[in-house]
Amino acid sequence: MALYSAAAAVLEGLERGDGGIKTLVYNSRFPHVRQLYALVAETLRYSPVLEKLLAGAALLQAEKKLPLQLAKVLVYDLLFGKGLKCGGRWKALARRHRARLEAELARLKVQQKVSRNEDLLAPAQAASPGASQVPRYVRVNTLKTCVDDVIDFFKRQGYSYLGRAASVEKLRALSGKKFLLDLHLPELLVFPPQTDFHDNVLYTSGHIILQDKASCLPAFLLSPVAGSHVIDACAAPGNKTSHLAALLKNKGQIFAFDVDTKRLATMNTMLMRAGVTGFQLAQQDFLTVDPGDPKYSKVTHLLLDPSCSGSGMVTRVPGEEAAPSPERLQALAGFQRRVLSHALSFPALRRLVYSTCSLHREENEDVVHAVLQEQGSAFRLVNAFPSWPCRGLAAFPGAECCLRASPADTLTHGFFVAVLERCGEGAAAPSILPVAAEENLQQGEGTEPGAAPKKRKRKKQWVKE
Structure with missing residues (x-):
């Protein structure tokens, strides 16, 4: 089942009272449960805003066969999410109405005197404090590869590697296509918040695990x-x-x-x-x-x-x-x-x-x-x-x-x-773990911002790009 259809089905199940979000997501049989859960959660959070946009743009009147919950999912991803990177015919349908939807979003912001999308949300719907600043953590799966090879892979994809983080503040300052090695855990890479790797070959092949x-x-x-x-x-x-x-x-x-x-x-x-x-x-x-x-x-x-x-x-x-x-x-x-x-x-x-x-x-x-x-x-x-x-x-x-x-x-x-x-x-x-962890930290202290940690013997298990 495609991502958008699966998300719409979960939303419809919630509306009918068939169960909680976690139960419905797991029952959906969609292969990437975290990706589905995130899309459903964010669509729910923006639901009142999405309903105003749909009404203002008259999307459901123009597309009479488009179900309400599917329309919400599509408009959320188009305007607030990843920009409709998947979806086939549904993507084409939503893009036909993009100009009207964007104009309605701009009108809504002017009407409410706000400049950011997040400011359109009521306090109860706004993200919890800190949600937007938690980075994307990527654990390297050492059963299939090693840290050095994954770093090299991301560098070839256009990311800039900044070495081992010297402090939590260095993680907080991440932006764009930059990433660090975590200061505490030796096989954890850190990317800016909202970086999405669900479609990345390293994730789909099991070479990396997306884990807080x-x-x-x-x-x-x-x-x-x-x-x-x-x-x-x-x-x-x-x-x-x-x-x-x-x-x-x-x-x-x-x-x-x-x-x-x-x-x-x-x-x-x-x-x-x-x-x-x-x-x-x-x-x-x-x-x-x-x-x-x-x-x-x-x-x-x-x-x-x-x-x-x-x-x-x-x-x-x-x-x-x-x-x-x-x-x-x-x-x-x-x-x-x-x-x-x-x-x-x-x-x-x-x-x-x-x-x-x-x-x-x-x-x-x-x-x-x-x-x-x-x-x-x-x-x-x-x-x-x-x-x-x-x-x-x-x-x-x-x-x-x-x-x-x-x-x-x-x-x-x-x-x-x-x-x-x-x-x-x-x-x-x-x-010996606390000692090993302390040594790990000491090796990172004083490291130049662009320097890499000491290299271990590498397992040559490359993934095709």
């Missing part, structure tokens, strides 16, 4: 060595799973769980495209997984990113709950405590990362503190990534060991991460 920087932290901080057995407890849509596979170098075993069949099917496609092997997907509630099953007797690492309020996401869809009720937060936190306690019961477990895309203390520090108190001295909180600027809220002694992320401070989605390790016999070997 904060979302890369859990697998990076779990840091399983090649050959480890790892559980990804709430795995779909699979970006973190593919990151784990890259860290494992496809050596070892990943057990990935999710309760939604369609999300798992989409995830399976994504993992296959990324070249991931050695994984088992299961449609199963993680709380029902038996830690005593011999299948999991060698699981030493576990990544737990459970359902949460999603309050840290900077691109929220109109109508989604931005501020959950106290009752909803209590229910979420109760579930999160249960699933974290369950995760820590796997007998060979050495290291666990707990993460959410929530801003609420109830889902973050309070959950970690409650479960650590339950466990007694069995597990400890690791002071992970000491150089990371945002730490946990002072909810209990040691909460500063946790990490937080935000659009304002780290130029990412809002996020929370805690790293737990087993104490005493069977404990993990001392983690």
Whole structure:
């Protein structure tokens, strides 16, 4: 199904009350769910403006067979989005009316005394603070290529490489066709906000993964060595799973769980495209997984990113709950405590990362503190990534060991991460990740703006342009 038709179908399903946006997007079977989700979300956000434009330009009267929701999608992408880069006959239809639509948009701006498209939106529809400044992060999939080769590829496509970023401010200043290597994560490239790579051959071939920087932290901080057995407890849509596979170098075993069949099917496609092997997907509630099953007797690492309020996401869809009720937060936190306690019961477990895309203390520090108190001295909180600027809220002694992320401070989605390790016999070997991360940063300090990092031995796996 073409992108515009798929987006229109999701909008029609929302109007009928068939389900939420995420459910309808995954049920659509459209291969690029993030691209579809973004188009639907932005069309919804601009919906009142689009209705005024359609009425003023009399588009539906001129094109009587054009459905309303499809018209909204087309006009959004024509005037506010990517400029109708796909769409076949629908693209041709919308372009026939381009002059009238642009004239109506100009008239609407004059009428409302604004100069920017964003200013046409009511406060409730405007993007959340920081949404427009979060860069496009691109994780290099080291199962298929290496950082140097991807940098060279983008340079051949006309992008200017500025070397390793020396600070978050350098990321904030990105514009045009310029990009940097991230200052914290060694396989993450950073492009200006809104840069779109969904049609780029590197993305469609699985050589790069479009993943927010904060979302890369859990697998990076779990840091399983090649050959480890790892559980990804709430795995779909699979970006973190593919990151784990890259860290494992496809050596070892990943057990990935999710309760939604369609999300798992989409995830399976994504993992296959990324070249991931050695994984088992299961449609199963993680709380029902038996830690005593011999299948999991060698699981030493576990990544737990459970359902949460999603309050840290900077691109929220109109109508989604931005501020959950106290009752909803209590229910979420109760579930999160249960699933974290369950995760820590796997007998060979050495290291666990707990993460959410929530801003609420109830889902973050309070959950970690409650479960650590339950466990007694069995597990400890690791002071992970000491150089990371945002730490946990002072909810209990040691909460500063946790990490937080935000659009304002780290130029990412809002996020929370805690790293737990087993104490005493069977404990993990001392983690070298914080030291390695510090060395990574020190190598970047003082680097000239245009200088590249030290080159590693390159894997020659070029992608045809």
